[in-house]
Amino acid sequence: MSADPIADLCKTLSKTLGEGAFENPSITGWAPTGSLILDMHLGGWKSRRGYPYGKVVDVFGRPRAGKSSMMLRCGLECQKQGGLVVFVNTNEQGFNPEWGIGLGLACPAEPAHDWMLINVFSLESMGDALEDIVKARYTADEPTIIIVDSVSAACCSAYTMNGKAVSDNTPAAANAKFMHELLRRGLLYYMSGSKVVILASRHQTDSPRMFAKDTVTHGSALEFYSWVRLKMSRTDMEDRDGGKAHGAWINTKVVRTKVGGMYSETSSPLYYNGGFNLGLENVQFLIDYQFIKKSGGGGYYEWEGQKLRKFDIVNLYNTNGVIQQVINKMVIESGGPSAGKKLTGKGDEGE
Numbered sequence: 001m002s003a004d005p006i007a008d009l010c011k012t013l014s015k016t017l018g019e020g021a022f023e024n025p026s027i028t029g030w031a032p033t034g035s036l037i038l039d040m041h042l043g044g045w046k047s048r049r050g051y052p053y054g055k056v057v058d059v060f061g062r063p064r065a066g067k068s069s070m071m072l073r074c075g076l077e078c079q080k081q082g083g084l085v086v087f088v089n090t091n092e093q094g095f096n097p098e099w100g101i102g103l104g105l106a107c108p109a110e111p112a113h114d115w116m117l118i119n120v121f122s123l124e125s126m127g128d129a130l131e132d133i134v135k136a137r138y139t140a141d142e143p144t145i146i147i148v149d150s151v152s153a154a155c156c157s158a159y160t161m162n163g164k165a166v167s168d169n170t171p172a173a174a175n176a177k178f179m180h181e182l183l184r185r186g187l188l189y190y191m192s193g194s195k196v197v198i199l200a201s202r203h204q205t206d207s208p209r210m211f212a213k214d215t216v217t218h219g220s221a222l223e224f225y226s227w228v229r230l231k232m233s234r235t236d237m238e239d240r241d242g243g244k245a246h247g248a249w250i251n252t253k254v255v256r257t258k259v260g261g262m263y264s265e266t267s268s269p270l271y272y273n274g275g276f277n278l279g280l281e282n283v284q285f286l287i288d289y290q291f292i293k294k295s296g297g298g299g300y301y302e303w304e305g306q307k308l309r310k311f312d313i314v315n316l317y318n319t320n321g322v323i324q325q326v327i328n329k330m331v332i333e334s335g336g337p338s339a340g341k342k343l344t345g346k347g348d349e350g351e
Helices: 005-017 036-042 067-080 097-102 123-137 172-184 187-191 221-225 278-288 310-319 321-333
Strands: 056-061 084-089 115-119 144-149 196-205 228-237 247-257 265-271 300-303 306-309
Touching: 036 247, 036 265, 036 278, 036 321, 056 067, 056 221, 067 084, 067 144, 067 196, 067 228, 067 247, 067 265, 084 123, 123 144, 123 172, 123 187, 123 196, 172 187, 172 221, 265 278, 278 310, 278 321, 300 310, 306 310, 310 321
Parallel strands: 056 196, 056 228, 084 115, 084 144, 144 196
Antiparallel strands: 228 247, 247 265, 300 306
């Protein structure tokens, strides 16, 4: 009998399973989401994290819920770090470069070092493209964010653009089966330990069964294999003067996380003509949980010995780097929602 039976067992398993037998499915770091508050939620408010490198994030919700905008927001942070954003445009064909540029991204017409738009028209071609991108980028030092928008709009090629399929529905089971097959292949192995993140969006729809809850397309594969699942919804902002919607609060609910974070919900203000407003997002959080206190009536708040309206504080955040650091530090050190007391209502968005 060997003096070290564990060593013998490891040797045997290595022969059976190959070189990767004992590799940890490691996370090499975190891709910033673009939202400081969501980053903190994903770290359980013990550390600032984000989306885990080397993993898949499942982003789902109703149409117009803000899924694409939140994914592109992460892409913007990736470009700031010198990384590559790959936008996988499926049959939805919903990407408008002006929209991406409005959010702050570099979206050139031709592939560049930080941006690539590719069009795929079936789940098979989507799977092949994802595998090619991951194999090419899994050793890269710079981050890579792959945005699939949306998985729901692609179906198996046997049911794509032929005479019968144009008039018939694609069997849902065929798409669901393929997604499981794709994620059981080498894609996730190559991603592990890399600085690649796949953000995959899916549409939430009414269940065909009476009285059943809403369902998400293409089966449970992404739900099973993803390390983070985000349910998206939106609430329109109303301008008090004109009564016109000029933006929306994009609500992000963490419904699954394997990164040790919190099952929680955040709200991010998105202006249709100006993108996300991080200052308003952070200031509103501090007000909502009374880390910034009210000062009498009239919508005034206490700020460094002064009485200021909410948007005065937001403007200070957006124009003064020192104030920005102070407010960010307040958010990080607040302890999160459990340490504060929630108020109701968003207040004066239209001011």
